[in-house]
Amino acid sequence: MEMGTVVAPVEQSLHEVEALLYRQAEGFHQDLEAALHHLLRAGGKRIRPTVALLSGRLVEAEEDRLITLAAALEMLHTATLVHDDLIDGALLRRGVPTLNAQWSPAATVLTGxxxxxRAxxxxxxxxxxxxxxxxxxTLSIIVNGEIHQMFEGGRYTDKEAYYWRIYAKTASVFELATVGAGKLGDPTPEQAQALQRYGYAVGMAFQIMDDVLDFRGETQRMGKPVGHDLRNGLITLPSLLYYLEHPQDPALQRLMAGERLKRDEVEALIRRIQDSDALPQAVDEARRFVDEAVEALRGAFPPQPEREALISLADYIVERDH
Amino acid sequence: MEMGTVVAPVEQSLHEVEALLYRQAEGFHQDLEAALHHLLRAGGKRIRPTVALLSGRLVEAEEDRLITLAAALEMLHTATLVHDDLIDGALLRRGVPTLNAQWSPAATVLTGxxxxxRAxxxxxxxxxxxxxxxxxxTLSIIVNGEIHQMFEGGRYTDKEAYYWRIYAKTASVFELATVGAGKLGDPTPEQAQALQRYGYAVGMAFQIMDDVLDFRGETQRMGKPVGHDLRNGLITLPSLLYYLEHPQDPALQRLMAGERLKRDEVEALIRRIQDSDALPQAVDEARRFVDEAVEALRGAFPPQPEREALISLADYIVERDH
Structure with a gap:
């Protein structure tokens, strides 16, 4: 599965989204324009815009307004990445130095x-x-989730809290993509609900897979060291599933208690998680969300290229290896 | 002149604005709610909401929507204060410790x-x-202005650049208050233009007076040391007017060249500015903006309590001593 196949029906509109994004700093300070272009060039697969465009096509939304929505989603996503980088001090993102590594914190706050x-x-x-x-x-929900994680710590011991966090962080924006696109068109109530379920479920799957890839990733490709979240004391689904099966793991117990582990202890713990059933189990959970998303779409829309593309996109999310 | 007289026609609505502001963190993390309430209690005179409410009344805007606009303006203003404090590291604002002095930078970014x-x-x-x-x-203009000041430095040597900066920082929000209120009502084109001129000119006067008060202020009342801006290398209208009359002042020349002055050198420079004609000249400029604002209103609206209150508010701005 390649993203190329998925985006085919909306490829032209994605180019327009891209052009619209690049134009957003026109007339503002040159360093803001440079920062925006730097961030846009750093890439990402424009999954949120793709989801919005495809969803809007299903309900005959006007293409120009869909393109605008799609650009707003990517801009919002980019803004949250910039402030996130500042907040968790990550110095690489998508393998490209972040603004924060090159700019002062003050300039980074303002750029975000x-x-x-602009979003x-x-x-x-x-x-x-x-x-x-x-x-x-949605912006309030995202920030509230971040604040929650900051003050309560990220040492989740139950799935409900983890799910709530990834909804706030990721699925809320996918939901905005599909529900927002729906509002620009003319869906039946069933179709509107199917779009909401698809956005929610694909967003949840997307973040779970991100968290799985964090345990599989290579620094070069992901732009982060393997087990980056765990190194920062953040429990994501793989480590949570491992914890539920190995509640006696002494290193993980100490980490859960708020203790800071030594580097070799974290690395050994990461290897134990990698070698356990946690990663395939987490992929299974992502797969269940994807199945739910696909079922919702199939139940509400007849076969058509955009529906099939959204289904392929959902599959792509659990199959991608980077 | 007291603010009490000015707000009389919209006092009830200002209470509703206040209640609406306090409700904005309901259902979100308790520390966000606490931070919002802390910031709102720290006060301020709610000048932007007052301007919006009075302006909207002149054009028969619906009161509920005006209250919502007024609350949005105060929330936007509060948000910019939070990030500003982070950016310029000010530890006191309105005489109350800022979030930044109590919270980590990351929590402050997220609160902003x-x-x-919410705005x-x-x-x-x-x-x-x-x-x-x-x-x-307007939000883009504000941030662009801040970025400009950060990268170009704040050592303005001509009034045009200074005016551009205070437009971005302050007058743009006053303009949003009056023009926004106008858009919620049904003004004639002349009335819409008068509202724009009033908002612009009163906003400019307000920031000039803030910059004057920075040279007059007492730490206890303003929450900042006297000459706070100059100490940070920022040239505002009083120091700019002093510079234009005393281009040979050696300390100011060095500061303009980007040199950092010793504490006693800055304090002597502040006293020279205080003892010069710069402060009364700056007040005269603020007064000219206020006259323009008042003229615009008188030309477009018949006498009525809200118009008189806006005129009194403009007078209050150049007469306030804190």
Whole structure:
């Protein structure tokens, strides 16, 4: 499965999204423009815009407004990455040095703020108040999730708390993509609900797979060391599943108690998690979300290229290896 | 002149703005709610909400939507204060310890982001797309101004650059207050233009007076040491006017060249500025902006309590001593 196949029906519109994104710093300070272009060039697969465009096609939303929504989603995502990098001090992202590694924290805060402002401007240009309201609410949910993690620590011992966190961090934006696209078109109530379920479930699967890849990744490809989250004391689904099966693991117990592990202890723990059933079990959970997403779409929409592309995208998410 | 007289026509609505602001963290993390309440209690005179409410009354805007706009403006203002404090490291604001002095930078970034999100949510609840678009554009202008100051330094040697900066920082939000309120009502084109001129000019006067008060202030009342901006290498109107009359002042020349002055050198420079004509000249400039604002209103609206209150507010701005 390649992203290329998935995006075929909306390839032209994705080019327009890209052009719209690059134009967003026109007329502003040259360093803001340079930062925006740097961040956009650093890539990402534009999965959120793709989901929005394909979803909107299913309900005959106007293409120009979909393109605007899609650009707003990518801009919002980019803005959160910039502030996240500042917050957790990650110095590499997507294998490219982050702004934070090159810029002062103050410049990074302001760049993130600027990107939020441009995301807000783009979303306002959909001219659809319910979409704009949902955008603002989603931003609140994302930040609330981050604050929660910061103050409560990320040492989740139950799945419910983990699911709540990845909803706030990731699935909420996928939901905004599909529900927002729906609001720009004319879905039946069943179709609107199917889009919501698809966005939610694919977003959850996407974050679970990100968390799985964190245990599989190579620094060069992912831009982060293997087990980056665990090294920072953050429990994600693989380590949580491992913990539920090995509650007596002494290193993990100490980490759960808030203790800081030595480097070789963390690395041994990462290897134990890698060698356990936790990773395939986590992939199974992602797969269950994808199945739910696919079922929702199949139940509400007749076969058509955009529906099949969304189904392929869901499959791609659990199969991708980077 | 007291703020009490000015706000009389909209006092009840200001209470509703206040209640709406306090409710904005309901359902989110308790520390976000605590931070929001702390920031709101720290006060401020709610000048932006007052301007919006009074302006909207002049054009018969619906009161509920005006209250929502007014709350969005104060929330936006509060959000920018939080990130500003982080950026320039000020540890006191309005005489109250800032978040930054109590919280980690990461928590402060996120709290500011949350306040931006709530401002965006509130503005979306005006259900008026042109107001929402203007809000997003204003946010971009504010951030662009901050970035500009950060990268170019704040050592302005001409008034045009200074005016551009205070427009981005302050007058743009006052303009959003009056023009936004206008868009929620039904002004004639002349009235819409008068509201824009009033918002712009009063905003400019407000920031000039802030910059004057920075040279007059007492730490206890302003929450900052006297000459705070100059100590940070930022040239505002008083120091710029002093410079234009005393281009040979050696300490100011060195500061303009980017050199860092010793503490006693800065303090002597601050006293020379205080003893010069710069402060009364700067007040005169603020007064000219206020006159322009008052003239615009008088030309477009018949006498009525809200118009008189806006005129009194403009006077209050150049007369306030804190």
């Amino acid at each position: 703020d600027f990107l939020f402002a 807000a401007k783009l979303i306002s240009q959909t001219h659809c108040v319910p979409v704009i309201e949902m955008f603002a609410e | 982001d949350f306040l931006f999100a 965006a949510k509130l503005i979306s609840q005006t259900h008026c797309v042109p107001v929402i678009e203007m809000f997003a554009e």
